Amino acid sequence: MSTLSERILGAPAGTYVDREVDLAFAHDGTGVLAREALRDMGVENLPHPERLRLIFDHIIPANTGMTAALQTELRGYARSSGIALTDAGGGICHQVMSEGPVRPGMVVVGADSHSCTLGAFGAFATGVGATDMAAIWASGATWFRVPETIAVRLRGDLAGAAEPKDIALTYVSKLGMEGATYRALEFVGDGAAGISMDGRLTLCNMAVETGAKTGMFYADAATVGYLAEHGASVSPWIPEDCRYEREVDIDLSGIVPLVAVPHRVDTIREVEAVAGTQIDQVFVGTCTNGRYEDLARFAEIVRGKKVAVRTLVIPASRAVLARAIATGVLAEIVDAGCMVAPPGCGPCLGAHMGVLGEGEVCLSTANRNFKNRMGVGGEIYLSSAATAAASALAGEIAVPEVA
Amino acid sequence: MQGEGPAICLGSDIDTDQIIAGRYLRTKDRSVWAAHLLEDLDPTIVGRARGAVIVAGRNMGCGSSREQAVVALREAGVVGVVAPSFARIFFRNAINVGLPVIEAPVSSCTDGARVVFDLDAGWVKVDGERYPARPLSAKMVAILRAGGLVPYWRSRL
Ligand code: SF4
Numbered sequence: 001m002s003t004l005s006e007r008i009l010g011a012p013a014g015t016y017v018d019r020e021v022d023l024a025f026a027h028d029g030t031g032v033l034a035r036e037a038l039r040d041m042g043v044e045n046l047p048h049p050e051r052l053r054l055i056f057d058h059i060i061p062a063n064t065g066m067t068a069a070l071q072t073e074l075r076g077y078a079r080s081s082g083i084a085l086t087d088a089g090g091g092i093c094h095q096v097m098s099e100g101p102v103r104p105g106m107v108v109v110g111a112d113s114h115s116c117t118l119g120a121f122g123a124f125a126t127g128v129g130a131t132d133m134a135a136i137w138a139s140g141a142t143w144f145r146v147p148e149t150i151a152v153r154l155r156g157d158l159a160g161a162a163e164p165k166d167i168a169l170t171y172v173s174k175l176g177m178e179g180a181t182y183r184a185l186e187f188v189g190d191g192a193a194g195i196s197m198d199g200r201l202t203l204c205n206m207a208v209e210t211g212a213k214t215g216m217f218y219a220d221a222a223t224v225g226y227l228a229e230h231g232a233s234v235s236p237w238i239p240e241d242c243r244y245e246r247e248v249d250i251d252l253s254g255i256v257p258l259v260a261v262p263h264r265v266d267t268i269r270e271v272e273a274v275a276g277t278q279i280d281q282v283f284v285g286t287c288t289n290g291r292y293e294d295l296a297r298f299a300e301i302v303r304g305k306k307v308a309v310r311t312l313v314i315p316a317s318r319a320v321l322a323r324a325i326a327t328g329v330l331a332e333i334v335d336a337g338c339m340v341a342p343p344g345c346g347p348c349l350g351a352h353m354g355v356l357g358e359g360e361v362c363l364s365t366a367n368r369n370f371k372n373r374m375g376v377g378g379e380i381y382l383s384s385a386a387t388a389a390a391s392a393l394a395g396e397i398a399v400p401e402v403a
Numbered sequence: 404m405q406g407e408g409p410a411i412c413l414g415s416d417i418d419t420d421q422i423i424a425g426r427y428l429r430t431k432d433r434s435v436w437a438a439h440l441l442e443d444l445d446p447t448i449v450g451r452a453r454g455a456v457i458v459a460g461r462n463m464g465c466g467s468s469r470e471q472a473v474v475a476l477r478e479a480g481v482v483g484v485v486a487p488s489f490a491r492i493f494f495r496n497a498i499n500v501g502l503p504v505i506e507a508p509v510s511s512c513t514d515g516a517r518v519v520f521d522l523d524a525g526w527v528k529v530d531g532e533r534y535p536a537r538p539l540s541a542k543m544v545a546i547l548r549a550g551g552l553v554p555y556w557r558s559r560l
Binding site: 016029030032033036037040041042043059063064066067070111112113127128129130131132134135138143145177178181182211213264349350351368370371372373376 | 416418420421424425426428429430431443461462465466467468469470471473488489490491492495496499500540542551552553556557
């Protein structure tokens with residue numbers, strides 16, 4: 001009778017295990033440091049390059065000569081070491097991984113804190129730093145403390161204009177920014193089945209904002225169906241009775257559109273309560289809400305209208321971009337007056353392309369609104385793509401219409 | 404593993420963006436990270452960091468996995484970080500670069516207070532007040548003792 005983490009890691013909560021890693025990935029930021037650490041370790045040959053991925057997403061295309069040089073070096077290393085590289089424009093690492101090799105029951109480690117995103121497949125997926133990643137490159141394994149688990153029990157279905165992002169903001173605010181530190185979250189309950197894979201990725205993505213090591217869904221019919229579309233045949237996992245450290249109950253039918261207000265992700269307000277707040281920029285994208293469903297929902301609201309404020313839309317991956325082109329969603333977004341930038345992290349981490357100036361306010365679909373994150377003196381509100389669309393049209397925070 | 408130094412007190416939920424901002428990440432030059440340590444929070448910290456012990460509130464190091472945060476602290480000369488709780492990636496990263504992290508229920512801190520810690524014995528003292536420190540796993544102790552994961556690895560080759 002075990003939690004998902006205990007089943008996958010094969011040991012009870014609280015124990016330390018050394019575990020082979022099925023998939024490991026790093027991006028242009030952490031990959032550079034991992035390469036350095038590997039060189040310092042004196043390791044030449046990698047035992048399992050086929051399990052490794054490098055994905056350039058954080059600062060793409062390169063913004064300075066320095067960035068370009070670092071990326072060139074890492075590109076060369078990928079070639080010589082046999083690590084598969086998704087170069088600039090392929091998408092955000094978590095999204096790219098979600099479109100490919102992740103399977104239920106795998107141990108997946110990314111050199112990025114939002115690697116918990118991939119728990120949406122029922123994998124044990126977590127983030128580490130660059131030196132840990134170097135050791136994984138060198139050995140194919142790493143150590144874990146098997147986490148205790150908090151169940152987030154979802155009941156009923158979303159109604160009105162609420163989206164999976166609003167569920168994510170709800171549980172983050174209920175748990176708080178350190179409410180699940182060292183723990184795993186399991187999203188369970190009858191409400192889980194009705195959430196799409198895109199929505200599950202959004203929910204798992206924000207687990208780390210509560211301090212959690214990972215957030216997970218059981219692989220069910222939706223997971224099996226999604227993976228079948230991506231050419232993989234897997235079986236669902238049946239939940240066992242198990243001991244959760246605690247449970248958080250969320251009635252999905254009662255959720256309304258929400259925003260996290262500056263500068264804490266666990267401080268949320270109903271959109272209605274802050275409607276009218278002036279904004280300078282809207283940003284739709286990131287590993288939280290740059291997926292196809294987000295772009296489609298955004299387009300549905302702005303279709304045939306014009307945005308009243310600088311609006312930047314960044315698809316989370318090339319596949320998302322291609323689909324948005326094929327379905328006409330992208331044309332609607334462009335016609336509405338939005339800027340579209342190449343798939344990647346964009347201004348999420350405040351490094352380039354959409355950085356905020358002193359006193360500027362951004363409504364973003366990202367996962368973090370830390371002080372100064374998108375630029376010194378900037379303020380960040382976090383919302384769903386629907387709220388972002390309504391607000392872009394209004395030029396101020398606004399409540400989205402019902403789909 | 405022991406250490407001591409004057410305290411630099413920080414609040415709760417200090418995220419890694421505050422420790423080292425995203426705009427300084429695109430370099431491999433560690434001295435750049437050290438020079439901008441905690442700059443947006445308090446630009447005077449970097450001048451006081453050498454030989455000091457950071458005493459933070461809960462959830463120290465939350466946010467991104469950027470290892471530059473712990474490298475910046477170490478390169479700036481910080482001898483240890485004490486907090487009632489840490490974000491897990493920050494905690495792992497600190498051990499991996501050989502920066503002692505002491506999880507202890509320290510409830511008050513004044514800048515400059517004398518901090519002494521002994522990770523083997525499992526305690527930290529802030530201005531004479533003694534707090535128990537949460538023990539590390541055997542593997543974490545071995546990595547820390549080696550000076551980080553890179554030297555730990557080299558020593559096992
Ligand atoms: S989109 Fe933002 S949160 Fe996601 S991986 Fe990129 S920088 Fe990190």
